[in-house]
Amino acid sequence: MRAVRLCCVVEWLCAGLISVLVSAAVVHAAERPNVILVMADDQGWGDTGYNGHPQLKTPHLDAMAAAGLRLDRFYTAHFNCSPTRASVMTGRHPHRMGTFSPGRPIRAEELTVARVLQGAGYATGHFGKWHLNGRNGDRNTKVLPGRAILADDPLSPGKLGFDEWVSADNFFDLDPVLGRKGVPEKFVGDGSDVVMGEALKFIRRQSEAGKPFLAVIWFGNPHVPHEALPADREQYAGLSQELQNYYGELTGIDRNVGRLRAELRELQVAENTLVWYCSDNGGAAGALSTGNLRGSKGTLWEGGLRVPGLVEWPARIRQPAVSDLPCSTLDIYGTVLAAAGAVPEKQIEPLDGVNLLPLFDGQMSARGKAIPFVAMINTAGSHAALLDWPWKLHENPRAGAGRKKQADAGTVEPLMLFNVQADPRETKNLAGEQSERVQRMTAELTAWKRSVLHSLAGGDYGPEHAQ
Numbered sequence: 001m002r003a004v005r006l007c008c009v010v011e012w013l014c015a016g017l018i019s020v021l022v023s024a025a026v027v028h029a030a031e032r033p034n035v036i037l038v039m040a041d042d043q044g045w046g047d048t049g050y051n052g053h054p055q056l057k058t059p060h061l062d063a064m065a066a067a068g069l070r071l072d073r074f075y076t077a078h079f080n081c082s083p084t085r086a087s088v089m090t091g092r093h094p095h096r097m098g099t100f101s102p103g104r105p106i107r108a109e110e111l112t113v114a115r116v117l118q119g120a121g122y123a124t125g126h127f128g129k130w131h132l133n134g135r136n137g138d139r140n141t142k143v144l145p146g147r148a149i150l151a152d153d154p155l156s157p158g159k160l161g162f163d164e165w166v167s168a169d170n171f172f173d174l175d176p177v178l179g180r181k182g183v184p185e186k187f188v189g190d191g192s193d194v195v196m197g198e199a200l201k202f203i204r205r206q207s208e209a210g211k212p213f214l215a216v217i218w219f220g221n222p223h224v225p226h227e228a229l230p231a232d233r234e235q236y237a238g239l240s241q242e243l244q245n246y247y248g249e250l251t252g253i254d255r256n257v258g259r260l261r262a263e264l265r266e267l268q269v270a271e272n273t274l275v276w277y278c279s280d281n282g283g284a285a286g287a288l289s290t291g292n293l294r295g296s297k298g299t300l301w302e303g304g305l306r307v308p309g310l311v312e313w314p315a316r317i318r319q320p321a322v323s324d325l326p327c328s329t330l331d332i333y334g335t336v337l338a339a340a341g342a343v344p345e346k347q348i349e350p351l352d353g354v355n356l357l358p359l360f361d362g363q364m365s366a367r368g369k370a371i372p373f374v375a376m377i378n379t380a381g382s383h384a385a386l387l388d389w390p391w392k393l394h395e396n397p398r399a400g401a402g403r404k405k406q407a408d409a410g411t412v413e414p415l416m417l418f419n420v421q422a423d424p425r426e427t428k429n430l431a432g433e434q435s436e437r438v439q440r441m442t443a444e445l446t447a448w449k450r451s452v453l454h455s456l457a458g459g460d461y462g463p464e465h466a467q
Helices: 002-021 059-067 081-090 113-119 191-209 230-234 241-266 330-340 435-456
Strands: 034-040 069-071 123-129 164-168 177-180 183-186 213-218 273-279 309-312 321-323 371-374 384-388 391-395 415-419
Touching (some): 034 191, 034 330, 059 273, 113 213, 113 330, 164 191, 230 241, 241 273, 384 435, 415 435
Parallel strands (some): 034 273, 123 213
Antiparallel strands (some): 177 183, 371 384, 391 415
């Protein structure tokens, strides 16, 4: 009996901790949107039919692009997966919390979108690739084959705000082993089908209960190694086996986007459900994958950062629209909280993103804040960039073109400036013609990097955390 009472006290304290994170929602519960965040793994800017890919078939993504808001200048916060995922969770640049590269963990102190919405009365679920717990699959750790996230993991989705989770610590493909709230479970089938199937069960339960929900669906495809279902490969007969598998994995993702959209309409919750689709970094499968942009995954060139971005929310986005306004994964956190009317009482500052609700309403003509990038904040001379539309400044750029070694568009100089609206492939360095602009943007980038180093040292969490 004493143990039961102690357990109840602990649960009460935990509930109280969550409740102090969020003030009372300003939007009535019946009006709050459901939120679904969908992310592919390594899908490049060019990897959709609606962006003009000559071979790939993505009818459901194309339909979503035609029905909602198409973000044609959507950027990831970093050129690799774990850092970008951290930016989605927090609205902060991942290097502020030490998430420098794949497999580097998020800080437990960070305030996540799941924690905030959980405290505001949302049901929260994560399904698929997590990659924020400091583990990198069975290559470098003793995680079980299949890379299930276990119950004792201190940085599991459950520890960072998710009520339910069926998750892996890294990418996965066919017949994955995932952790259901920390218990390994073997699944059969394509990883995208499995993840969406679990997410739809969660969505159905919450919809039938009339409870607003946050569902984070992070696919493990089309990350290498590529292994698609035979039926998905057959659509690309005549191409190389590598391309059949790559395009087949993207076809699997597209099919599941179709399943999601159809289910939301069947449940009659599509009208007030915000669905946001993107990828975690630029393409890694050649020039068609990046849409012939410079560089690819692993670089701060456009090919490494620019990805598909789609938002569908019929109750708010009444008419189809296409926007060239630069947007980022950094913006997801603030936009979702504003949409839900959830205001954190103890927001960790600074945030690097902006609230895009005015863009959803067709009332946002300028971003108002530049988008910063850095390859490795704690390394001297690291490649950094600043996008202040339409200008993009590169500081100490690297000539490498990413993992696939696709052709790079020229040499590099210590400072480079491009008008990426007129020159999306970053071929003509205008730094010599724009010295005042370069000076101003360099100063802004330097100040931002100084701010990130302050965050990295623990300065954002209070004196007790500062190093």
